[in-house]
Amino acid sequence: MLTTFEISFADALLDADQPVPAGIIAHNTAVPSRRFAVYRNNVVTGLVKALRSRFPVTETIVGEEFFAAMARIFVTAQPPRSPLLATYGDAFPAFIVTFEPARDLPYLADVARLEAARTRAYHAADAPPVGADRFAALDSRSVGHIRIAMHPSTEIVRSQFPIVTIWAMNSGDQALAPIEDWRAEDALVARPHLDVQVRTLPPGGAAFLLALAAGHSLGEAAAAALADHPDFDLTCNLAGLIGSGLARDLIAPESWSLSQP
Amino acid sequence: MSRDSCLPASTGVGFKPAHFGDIRAASQPVGFFEVHAENYMGAGGPPHVQLGALRERYALSVHGVGLSIGSMRPLDQTHLARLKVLCDRFEPESFSEHLAWSSHGEAYLNDLLPLPYTSQTLARVVEHVDEVQTALGRQMLLENPATYVRFAESTIPEVGFLTEIAQRTGCGLLLDINNVFVSATNHDTPPLPYLDKFPLDRVREIHLGGHDKETDDVGAPLLIDTHGSPISAAVWALYSHVIARAGAVATLIEWDNDVPDWLTLRAEAAKAQHILCTASRSSAA
Numbered sequence: 001m002l003t004t005f006e007i008s009f010a011d012a013l014l015d016a017d018q019p020v021p022a023g024i025i026a027h028n029t030a031v032p033s034r035r036f037a038v039y040r041n042n043v044v045t046g047l048v049k050a051l052r053s054r055f056p057v058t059e060t061i062v063g064e065e066f067f068a069a070m071a072r073i074f075v076t077a078q079p080p081r082s083p084l085l086a087t088y089g090d091a092f093p094a095f096i097v098t099f100e101p102a103r104d105l106p107y108l109a110d111v112a113r114l115e116a117a118r119t120r121a122y123h124a125a126d127a128p129p130v131g132a133d134r135f136a137a138l139d140s141r142s143v144g145h146i147r148i149a150m151h152p153s154t155e156i157v158r159s160q161f162p163i164v165t166i167w168a169m170n171s172g173d174q175a176l177a178p179i180e181d182w183r184a185e186d187a188l189v190a191r192p193h194l195d196v197q198v199r200t201l202p203p204g205g206a207a208f209l210l211a212l213a214a215g216h217s218l219g220e221a222a223a224a225a226l227a228d229h230p231d232f233d234l235t236c237n238l239a240g241l242i243g244s245g246l247a248r249d250l251i252a253p254e255s256w257s258l259s260q261p
Numbered sequence: 262m263s264r265d266s267c268l269p270a271s272t273g274v275g276f277k278p279a280h281f282g283d284i285r286a287a288s289q290p291v292g293f294f295e296v297h298a299e300n301y302m303g304a305g306g307p308p309h310v311q312l313g314a315l316r317e318r319y320a321l322s323v324h325g326v327g328l329s330i331g332s333m334r335p336l337d338q339t340h341l342a343r344l345k346v347l348c349d350r351f352e353p354e355s356f357s358e359h360l361a362w363s364s365h366g367e368a369y370l371n372d373l374l375p376l377p378y379t380s381q382t383l384a385r386v387v388e389h390v391d392e393v394q395t396a397l398g399r400q401m402l403l404e405n406p407a408t409y410v411r412f413a414e415s416t417i418p419e420v421g422f423l424t425e426i427a428q429r430t431g432c433g434l435l436l437d438i439n440n441v442f443v444s445a446t447n448h449d450t451p452p453l454p455y456l457d458k459f460p461l462d463r464v465r466e467i468h469l470g471g472h473d474k475e476t477d478d479v480g481a482p483l484l485i486d487t488h489g490s491p492i493s494a495a496v497w498a499l500y501s502h503v504i505a506r507a508g509a510v511a512t513l514i515e516w517d518n519d520v521p522d523w524l525t526l527r528a529e530a531a532k533a534q535h536i537l538c539t540a541s542r543s544s545a546a
Contacts, residue, residue, distance in 0.1 A: 002333040002385065005377055005412065010365035013374075023377075023413045026477065027449045034478045035409040035447070038485055042372040050371070079368040083299045083327025083340060123303025152304070194307055 012036070013043050014076050047075035050085040051092060054119050057170045058096075058112045061105065070099055086123060090116055107161035114167050114198070117155035117189040121196050124153035129192045129245030135238070138250070144219030148212045148241070149249040153191040156206050156213070160184045164200040192245025199244065204232025209246070217253070264399040266355040266433045266465045268293050268511035269320050272534040274526055275488075275515050281311050283523035291530060293320035293354065295513050299327045301351075302343045312351060321353040322466065322513065327369065330389045330403070331376040332362035341396050348397050355466060355511075357402035357435045358393070360386065360423065377412035378422040390430040402465050403427070404435035407443040407472075407486035419444075420458045433465035438499050439492065439515075443472050443484040452499055461507040469500060469533060470515035489518035491529060500533070504540040512537060 008021035019031070026032035048071040052059055059067040074095045080088040093112040102108050129151055138146060157163065164185045168174035186206035188199045201209070207228030211221035218238075225232040241247060271292025276284075294315050301308050301323075315321065328340055348356055361373035376382055393401050405423060417425075427434055436459060445452035471490030477483040492500075492514070504510065512533045516526055 002381055005414070006333060006362060006365060006374075009374060010368070010370060013370060013372075014368075024410045025413050026410055028481055029478045032410050032478060034476075035483060038409045038475075038483070039372055039374060043370050046371040079370065081367050081369060083363070083369050083371075084302050085369075085371065086300065086303060123306045123308070126305035126309075191306065194310065 009039075013040055014079065016040060043079075044072055044075055047079065047085075047088070048072055050080075051075070051089050054086070054089050055092065055112055055115045057115055057167050058108060060170045061108060061111065061166070062102070066101070070096070070102065073099075087119060090120075092116065107159070107163060107166060110157065110159040110161055110163045111167055111170075113159075114157045114163050114187050114189065117157050117187070118196050118198065121153040121155050121189050121191040124191060127152055127248045130242075130247040130250060132242050134250055135242055135247075142253070144217060144222075145253040146218050147215060147251040147253075148218065148247045149251060150209070150213045151190060151192055151246050151248045153189075153196075154209070154213065154246050155189040156201070156209050157187040157189065158184075158206050159186065163187055164198060167198065188244065188246075190244055190246055197244065199240075202231075202233065202236060202240070204229035205237050205240065208232065208237050209241070212241075263394060263431075266357075266400045266402055268322055268354045268466055270509035270511055271537060272530040273320070273322060273511060273513045274530050275513060275517060276311075276315060277516075277520050278308070278311060279520060280523040280526070281314075285314065288318075289527065290534070291319065291527070293322055293511065293513075295322035295324050295515075298323050298325040298344055298347055298356075301347055316351050321351060322355040322357065322511075323348060323351070323353040325356070325358040326373070327363055328358050328393070329362045329364040330358050330393065331360050331374075331382075331386060332364060332389075333376075333382065333385050334364075336389055336392055337364065341393065344393075345397055348399065355402060356397060356399060357404055357466065359404045359406060360426075361406050373406055375406060375408045375410065375412070378415040378417040378419060380417070383417065383422055383425055387426055387429045390426060390432050394430065394432060400431065400433055402433040402435040404437050404468065405440050405444075407437070407440035407484075409447055409483065409485075411448060418458075420455055420460075424460045424463070427460060427463045434460065434463045435466045435468060436461075436464045436503070436510075437468035437470070438503065439468065439470045439472055439496050440486060442493070442496050442499060443486050446482055446484045447477075449481070453502070456499060456503055457506075461503065464507060464510055467500070467503065467510050467512045468515050469496060469512060470517075472496075487518055488515045492532075497532070497536075501536050504536055505543075509537045509541050 012018040012021050020036040051071045093109045096109040162185045164187045169176050186201040188201050190197050204225035208221050208225035211224040222234050269292045273293035274291050276294040276296050359373050363370050441452050469492045470488040473485040473487045475483045514529045
């Protein structure tokens with residue numbers, strides 16, 4: 001079969017315990033193990049490098065050696081399914097959760113989720129956000145029925161740990177210091193223009209934005225946010241949504257827009 | 262209608278986002294920039310903005326690393342469609358890919374893997390090149406690989422294999438002289454006869470890059486195509502030899518790992534430009 005060489009070559013690449021495939025030769029040796037190892041090494045180190053560039057803070061937290069060992073196991077178990085390596089590793093945070101040696105760092109997987117979200121936001125579709133004037137022009141009687149088309153780069157990462165603070169301290173955004181206020185932080189990641197923004201959401205903010213992203217109206221999203229956290233403040237969250245450029249469009253309910261002259 | 266590859270016969274540089282500020286700060290003595298296609302396939306964001314800005318001022322070469330043309334399996338239609346979107350949007354002067362494979366079933370293996378050279382594999386690669394050129398509506402360039410092993414079943418020399426593909430498909434060739442030197446060393450064959458047999462009339466672009474030195478199972482030199490260091494003296498000598506025969510050809514400096522600062526990279530490009538200019542002068546004389 002014409003594909004035989006690919007199958008035996010690929011199988012041996014991802015499993016270092018397999019011998020060099022039959023039919024692979026060199027001019028000076030019967031079994032060119034070190035030569036075949038160049039390909040094995042290229043595949044694994046190339047993929048580990050892709051993860052390093054996507055998860056630099058995760059690497060800073062655990063150190064190069066630990067990260068490389070963890071990443072090597074992941075890339076051989078779950079190699080990419082597409083040549084678009086910039087977004088390889090969406091499943092890496094879930095792998096970290098199950099990675100026994102990382103159990104002492106329960107927040108590590110959530111920091112990795114934050115980093116994965118940053119890359120997705122970086123490569124997301126471009127769209128001009130709606131300006132504050134569009135919100136100001138809304139009819140206050142029907143504003144609760146408005147739905148918001150969220151900016152394509154919007155990502156929400158909820159965590160029981162202070163992931164935004166940990167991320168900022170390890171990415172150089174904020175000075176390293178003991179975290180006095182060890183609390184849950186929900187992260188907002190978005191790129192309304194060219195730079196990816198990372199912010200800590202106020203109480204109920206994540207539930208509010210997730211409800212809007214799921215297609216619920218402003219009124220429904222506010223109710224969901226209040227149910228999530230009693231301190232939810234609609235005015236402050238709405239101002240944050242507008243100021244962060246998270247709205248790509250405002251969608252008036254059909255019945256309402258039809259009734260307007 | 263098929264568009265021919267048409268990079269200017271001058272020196273280009275592989276674009277790295279870290280250099281974007283330096284490149285934009287002044288007009289650069291660079292004939293073209295080359296990018297890896299797969300880095301510009303996201304929906305949006307800064308990569309497209311940067312590529313658009315480069316496109317405005319310089320000729321552009323889009324170089325794919327993930328199409329797996331040397332695979333015996335069907336080409337990934339989704340990936341081919343992504344390449345078409347990219348080429349249609351930025352209209353590069355050239356599109357190139359490798360005589361290699363990198364996908365296996367569902368998995369993308371992220372390396373340029375070798376294939377045996379037989380009449381059967383030749384027929385399949387010819388089909389793939391035809392398919393790519395038809396889909397993109399343009400001529401493509403196919404690059405010679407750097408290899409570390411050989412296949413017992415191979416019956417066609419690499420140059421003959423590439424020549425036949427170019428003749429049957431009308432594709433151009435991308436001659437990577439570092440790859441020629443790396444493979445020749447690794448297989449203990451002389452590089453000059455390879456280059457002298459290479460169909461230079463089909464070459465539309467040359468690649469120059471650095472390699473690492475290791476040793477194989479029996480202690481013989483084993484060169485690795487790493488693109489992480491300056492171009493070696495041996496590769497510069499082979500380049501001068503080729504340019505003396507072929508005349509000026511678009512030439513790219515590839516430096517993908519341990520990327521140096523912009524001025525270091527530009528100086529490497531200036532060295533190649535000097536060799537190209539010498540060739541132009543002597544052919545004019």
